Amino acid sequence: xxxxxxxxxxxxxxxxxxxxxxxxxxxxxxxxxxxxxxxxxxxxxxxxxxxxxxxxxxxxxxxxxxxxxxx
Numbered sequence: 001x002x003x004x005x006x007x008x009x010x011x012x013x014x015x016x017x018x019x020x021x022x023x024x025x026x027x028x029x030x031x032x033x034x035x036x037x038x039x040x041x042x043x044x045x046x047x048x049x050x051x052x053x054x055x056x057x058x059x060x061x062x063x064x065x066x067x068x069x070x071x
Contacts, residue, residue, distance in 0.1 A: 002027045005036060006048040006062060013069065017046035019062045027052065040070045
């Protein structure tokens with residue numbers, strides 16, 4: 001099982017995000033204390049994750065975890 005990290009550019013921290021507009025930024029097998037660096041241009045992004053079975057490609061639903069402002 002791995003975690004897919006997804007981003008979606010939004011106009012502001014108050015704008016709605018739509019599940020179909022997220023774009024994959026990669027996969028990570030999380031361990032305690034791990035960090036994942038994702039290069040992004042300046043702007044406001046909605047951040048989401050999705051659990052994926054690496055052996056089959058099956059994935060769960062998109063779970064939005066918040067907004068981030070990249071300066």
